[in-house]
Amino acid sequence: MRLIQNMCTIAEYPAAGSAAAAECCLGAAGRRLVKIAVVGASGVGKTALVVRFLTRRFIGDYERNAGNLYTRQVQIEGESLAIQVQDTPGIQVHENGLNCNEQLNRCIRWADAVVIVFSITDHKSYELISQLHQHVQQLHLGTRLPMVLVANKADLLHIKQVDPQLGLQLASMLGCSFYEVSVSENYNDVYNAFHVLCKEVSHKQQPSSTPEKRRTSLIPRPKSPNMQDLKRRFKQALSAKVRTVTSV
Numbered sequence: 469m470r471l472i473q474n475m476c477t478i479a480e481y482p483a484a485g486s487a488a489a490a491e492c493c494l495g496a497a498g499r500r501l502v503k504i505a506v507v508g509a510s511g512v513g514k515t516a517l518v519v520r521f522l523t524r525r526f527i528g529d530y531e532r533n534a535g536n537l538y539t540r541q542v543q544i545e546g547e548s549l550a551i552q553v554q555d556t557p558g559i560q561v562h563e564n565g566l567n568c569n570e571q572l573n574r575c576i577r578w579a580d581a582v583v584i585v586f587s588i589t590d591h592k593s594y595e596l597i598s599q600l601h602q603h604v605q606q607l608h609l610g611t612r613l614p615m616v617l618v619a620n621k622a623d624l625l626h627i628k629q630v631d632p633q634l635g636l637q638l639a640s641m642l643g644c645s646f647y648e649v650s651v652s653e654n655y656n657d658v659y660n661a662f663h664v665l666c667k668e669v670s671h672k673q674q675p676s677s678t679p680e681k682r683r684t685s686l687i688p689r690p691k692s693p694n695m696q697d698l699k700r701r702f703k704q705a706l707s708a709k710v711r712t713v714t715s716v
């Protein structure tokens with residue numbers, strides 16, 4: 469859903485391959501930029517989660533999501549990072565699998581990290597997680613995209629359909645962190661879920677951890693044969709000159 473109250477929507481997310489998308493990890497004022505997409509079934513609390521993280525508030529009244537992009541700054545290990553959070557429309561499930569439209573796929577491709585949300589009050593929203601995780605991985609083939617699984621609406625235990633323990637098991641099977649949260653009742657858990665994700669992306673973005681850089685630092689540079697040759701010739705020329713001087 470989309471937030472009814474007036475909030476800073478900075479832009480539509482750029483199409484993959486556009487100049488804006490290509491600027492990748494540098495945001496305004498040269499700050500490093502972390503781009504996060506929040507995905508999941510309809511009504512699980514994606515907008516509520518994003519709004520809680522950005523404003524600390526739970527408003528509880530939203531209109532259907534139109535795919536808004538929001539921004540905020542966070543401090544990660546002493547560094548101020550710009551974070552863009554993309555709220556997405558709820559994913560529908562059809563008989564032959566997930567129904568992910570191109571808008572959603574573009575958003576997933578654009579992201580450096582993904583928050584996958586389900587609600588403990590909606591078993592169907594839990595059932596689509598594995599497929600959704602697989603879909604995200606297919607859109608980021610060849611990279612290990614940081615992801616976190618969030619089980620929302622933990623305050624509604626009396627109508628729960630999914631045991632949070634199942635969420636934990638699924639997260640460890642998928643290789644991502646797991647947070648059980650109540651967006652309506654607790655800010656800290658929401659903050660922690662985003663914080664852990666930002667930290668992971670931030671570490672991934674560090675130049676020292678890029679494979680290219682690591683490779684160059686591991687393989688010793690061969691000495692240039694030309695340089696050695698030059699040195700040898702220089703020494704020869706020098707000793708010849710010394711000989712000429714002494715003979716005079």
Ligand SMILES: Nc1nc2c(ncn2[C@@H]2O[C@H](COP(=O)(O)OP(=O)(O)OP(=O)(O)O)[C@@H](O)[C@H]2O)c(=O)[nH]1
Pocket residue numbers: 469470509510511512513514515516517527528529530531532533556557558559620621622623624649650651652653
């Ligand atoms: N009790 C409770 N209600 C919540 C919680 N989080 C969200 N809600 C409510 O769940 C409903 C759906 O929340 P949204 O944030 O609009 O869900 P969404 O995933 O963005 O929905 P779509 O836009 O349809 O995809 C709203 O009425 C929220 O107030 C929660 O932690 N506890």
